[in-house]
Amino acid sequence: MDTKPEAVPTEKTDVIAETAPETMPAATPGIPEEQTIVSLTDLTPEQAPPSERKQMVKSASLVMVGNLGSSILGMVRQITITALGTNLAGPFASALVPQQTFLDLLANGTVSGALIPTFTDYATPEKREELRRIVFSIVNFMILLMAAVALIFLIIAPWFVSTIVLSSKGYTPAEQNLTITYAQIIIFSLIILGPFAILQAALYSQKEFGWPAFATAAFHVGIIAGAIVGAIIGEQHFGNLGIAFGVLLGAAGEIGLLLPGLRRLGLRYKFVMDLKHPAIKRILRLYGPVALSFLVATIFIYLDKHLASGTPGDGAANVTALSAATTLIQFPGGLVAAALSFAVLPTISRYATEGDTERFKDMILLGLRLGFLLMIPAAAGLISLKGPIVALIFEHGKYHASNADLTAIALQNYAYQLPFLAMDQLLIFSFYARKNTIIPVAMGVFSYSAYLLVALPFWRTIGMPALAFANSAQNTTHAIAMLIALRLAIGSLHLRKTIPTILKILVAAAIMVAVALGSQLLLSHVSLFAQPNLLGHLLMVLVAGGLTAGAYIGCVILFKIEEINLLKGAILAKLGRG
Secondary structure (H helix, E strand, O other), X not given: OOOOOOOOOOOOOXXXXXXXXXXXOOOOOOOOOOOOOOOHHHOOOOOOOOOHHHHXXXXXXXXXXXXXXXXXXXXXXXXXXXXXXXXXXXXXXXXXXXXXHHHHHHHHHHHHHHHXXXXXXXXXXXXXXXXXXXXXXXXXHHHHHHHHHHHHHHHHHHXXXXXXXXXXOOOOHHHHHHHHHHHHHHHHHXXXXXXXXXXXXXXXXXXXXXXXXXXXXXXXXXXXXHHHHHHHHOHHHHOOOHHHHHHHHHHHHHHHXXXXXXXXXXXXXXXXXXXXXXXXXXXXXXXHHHHHHHHHHHHHHXXXXXXXXXXXXXXXXXHHHHHHHHHHHHHHHXXXXXXXXXXXXXXXXXXXXXXXXXXXXXXXXXXXXXXXXXXXXXXXXXXXXXXXXXXXXXXXXXXXHHHHHHHHHHHHHHHOOHHHHHHHHHHHHHHHHOOOOOHHHHHHHHHHHHHHHHHHHHOOOOOHHHHHHHHHHHXXXXXXXXXXXXXXXXXXXXXXXHHHHHHHHXXXXXXXHHHHHHHHHHHOOOHHHHOOOHHHHHHXXXXXXXXXXXXXXXXXXXXXXXXXXXXXXXXXXXXXXX
């Protein structure tokens, strides 16, 4: 549910799907459920294919480390923005929507569905120069395209924001005008972020995970710097525009941090625009269905933001609560779901190209087990500790206790989707690996029905929480639909092999929740922990959270869940001890 700038989970870049069968061997449907295969998890180290499992977990771990830094800075960014007050944070969150949707539609959506699978075919040193020609042909075209989009939007922004993005009753006139100004400034970041998406895909396709993983942190640093400078200079001199200009600064920092990786691979800038290259034509064929899915997704993104700004109560406060809760949800999403998906994509793309269906399935199952191992406790922890976590992180400056309570409610309703988000990302990427960008599109369109069934009847009555829960219903529906689609496409996934592991994880998570709720109840009677201030919130999170995490880790070790050893080995290897 993420690889991008801030967005509610609805704005995910992964609702996608199938094509280009000419490059792929046919799938192997109908493998009986009882057929025995040798799984990667069943092999001894001596029997296992050379470093395949370790390589996937190592790659995922590297992306996780980079995403951890980015997520922490993203959290600092959200804290900084919310501390300015909902009258600024709400307009800023709304102003990001046009930039996000254009970026997803025109650039981000191509990364996993079309660019990485295509660039992977040019991963050898002999084809490096041809890859360079392809990459910079797309980059140069993207610069021109994004510049045109930015200039057009600059003109239509007053109408677009006030009519499409915002509800007529949700924001005050001052908040509406500020949203328009922010959007007009932010939209020019597309000229940088569009090429960034292409170059990031090129590095991922070469299994260069480090620089792309860390580059996204620069985006948050730019916004934080802009907010701080704006606050120092003051409204009378700068008009509270610091955070908007910070987006431009952050975008420049992102692409700057890719340069060492590009230089190491010999992908220096080239002034070329060979749009007739067969690889580019193939990318366009792959991206056709993806673009359609993003077009549909864009409609629902604007619907979601429009409804959120008009929910009962303070529209800007509700939008800010959803945005702050999204930041917390994106933390495990970026660390686990996106990391596993991007790490596994090059490997499963190779298996798909070679027609090795069994290894393809084994790698998907390994990814699912790793995802569940981390995402189920993440969901359980965020739900059971939502109050003290939100109060500790966001209740500062002009963001008061009532605002934090709204954020906690939004967080709970978003968190239900986390285990399914990990599964969904991996299954989507499994179709990308098979050069298939149609099935996820169809499933994505279908999943929006779940959003509508929850959002439309309840946004005026239940209000903001209903929109958060509608998003969870949408992404959960999509994950289940994708699992069924993959089963139909390649036959049995041998999911029964994962049942013992999942049951152990669920039991461990249940014990973890009991410890979380019990420790909060006990600690709330101790005055030191019950203080409604930073110290009280910090102590509650540290002690209750520490006991909760310890309970889960202890159960995982006690239950001998094998995947924890893979993660441990990968982390030690990154620290130079493995």
